[in-house]
Amino acid sequence: MLKMDAAALQRFLSAEFLQVAEDFILEHVDMNGLTVRLNVDHRHLRPGGTVSGPSMFALADVAVYLAILSRIGPVALAVTTNCSIDFMRKPAADTDLICDVRLLKLGRALAVGDCLLFSEGDDRPVARASLTYSIPPA
């Protein structure tokens, strides 16, 4: 069962991540995972007009975090312990990025999610990422 729905997650983001909350829009959440959009803006771009690696990392990181919170609620202080990311294609510059997350493991101490990132409207993934979060004892 979901502990936080899309509206609750978006409110959490606005309250806790003031600096970046406007970058990310929670599009959808269910028991299988969720979808987050990155509002691509000039500050996410690299020379040559492509979305920067750190912006893609940030999107995957926040998306897996929200997927965990959707299942355990807003109390946890989960922290990223590992990320592996493959950059596979050049994202379109003037197009939002869409990140689909699957939560593969939700244990007592560790959670693992993986993501595919797409330039909106193109079904070939621009990046793949997997992240581990450490969940502190309640």
Add this chain to the structure above:
Amino acid sequence: MLKMDAAALQRFLSAEFLQVAEDFILEHVDMNGLTVRLNVDHRHLRPGGTVSGPSMFALADVAVYLAILSRIGPVALAVTTNCSIDFMRKPAADTDLICDVRLLKLGRALAVGDCLLFSEGDDRPVARASLTYSIPPA
């Protein structure tokens, strides 16, 4: 279009990887990816009766390799350049492992595939892996 079907891939495995060919059975291949089974045997086990990490790595490695060959044919000398693997649950000891591969990128020089590994009959993944292969110029 597939350049090698399941029978061709299994023959390739038998001819080129004599030492380990009997470990792996190609279950299914199509344009979306493929499924390989690891015949779990005592030599794949660790103390405590679980499939060893190197055996799971070997399964993911061969599965992505075969997924690439299914699309480019048996000529290439592709080599693994990177693997990231998350071990998420303890596999059952007396149960074959099933590895589902998606080929996420097949470029001229690099290919990326990701895998989920399952103990047969249990739909919670025991491991997740992503691999990059370097494909030499023709």
Add this chain to the structure above:
Amino acid sequence: MLKMDAAALQRFLSAEFLQVAEDFILEHVDMNGLTVRLNVDHRHLRPGGTVSGPSMFALADVAVYLAILSRIGPVALAVTTNCSIDFMRKPAADTDLICDVRLLKLGRALAVGDCLLFSEGDDRPVARASLTYSIPPA
């Protein structure tokens, strides 16, 4: 032999990465690798007063990029294809981050570097990262 020294790398950063150039200071470069400092500022912080994961990723990414350019010169359009990063300790909030890079491989098509990141003045690494860059044909 180095193709770009510290001053040349810093000028390259200022010219090509206008948006982030002021964040990074090249401290040292030689044939074994280089050291880059992240000027930690409020925009790099997360709630709780720690440097954000994306800021650490960005530091590792730019540091390996500069290590490659120091050896092949400013002409190349190298792109990150893979990053694996382990976040091991909470960085101090009001302290610059120092990133030490070793270039482990510099091939014709692929380069691999690894990094340790430290909060200045503390010799326990806060993060470890390894990155692969694809180097396009000349």
Add this chain to the structure above:
Amino acid sequence: MLKMDAAALQRFLSAEFLQVAEDFILEHVDMNGLTVRLNVDHRHLRPGGTVSGPSMFALADVAVYLAILSRIGPVALAVTTNCSIDFMRKPAADTDLICDVRLLKLGRALAVGDCLLFSEGDDRPVARASLTYSIPPA
């Protein structure tokens, strides 16, 4: 302080990992890390006469495990949760592999080590690996 020296670690390996103990020789251990040798044998080879990826993975995995045990003693049931490995050069076929480990973090719940692997007598690394182990509560 070390809880297990080289002789104790080698005995542990022989007792607990009967199947593979003869493959690995503990060369050196101190507070900074340790060195393990893989006795390269025909069963570690791939067609073309190179050491297989799974053999290199197994070497890195056992080496980080022993580095952790050297510091916390033989009681723990630590398990690998993540490995990222870069294969950078083709190892020599008739040459032992040497694996140097640094233990970067040894926390209550998680430990992180990284490795460089060399063909004996060549100082260019053939592979780089980083591994996370989960350490169960005492």
